[in-house]
Amino acid sequence: MDVTSGIPVERTIKPYLIGIVLALILTAIPFGIVAFGALERQTALIVIAVLAVIQILVHLRFFLHIDFKSTPRENLVALAFAVVLICIMVGGSLWIMFDLYHRMMV
């Protein structure tokens, strides 16, 4: 995708085909793990989480066409800022709530 006129120009369907194939693989593995109970719970949760993060990167790269060359710098900064905010809010909420939970149960 090149942005020459303000309207992104996408010439081929190739990135979408790569994206869908990778996404289907990265979806089939975690669903398969749950369907066949292949791994113990803790390991399975970690594998599901890691594959989800990889799949998000695949979507950003092949469907949303985010890269370090053609994507405007401000968009990347906004994305990075959102990721930081999300980590603070989700991580912080879980830390506080489960810490509270353990203290209340003692």
Place this chain on the structure above:
Amino acid sequence: MTATAMTVSPQDAAKYEEKEFGFWLYLMSDAVIFACLFATYLVMVGNTAGGPTGNELFSLERAAGETALLLFSSTTFGFAAVALSAGERSRVLLWLAVTFVLGAGFIFLEFGEFAGMIAQGAGPDRSGFLSAFFTLVGTHGLHVSIGLLWILVMIGQVVVKGLTVPVASRLMRLGLFWHFLDIIWVVIFSVVYLPGLL
């Protein structure tokens, strides 16, 4: 209409880039809203108040079907974007229509899931877990519904106005929105359905 017909003046190009940046900021803030709903869900997931758990309520087959529909709809929207760049109006309309049908199939499955849960007394008022579940997944479903409405509006604009620069610019933002919802769904099946059924 050919691709060359879509060249715009530098001022207009700057305008459309600004619009896309503004829409990107909206998407990022929407991601933060979803992150809060995910955090709430993770805190509440154990609070079933003696009611049904995710393991009893969720269906792996249905979740897989919903996932497949959204994934393929993201791809078909990509095909519409490529047809748009090639200036092929009928193919843009075709792929937008296919995307709409896939998205509508997703909403149909989700609506059936919600209705079935509420019918068996597992509505949002049953427990903290179910309140968080319906808020999180329902908010995503609402976004997809709005996306479907937007697709219909854009089909109308392509038919009436043709592939003009403003229409193309709107279609690109709709694409960002649609692909973004697919990413949120990846997190939903990884955080809600799969751990619930494990």
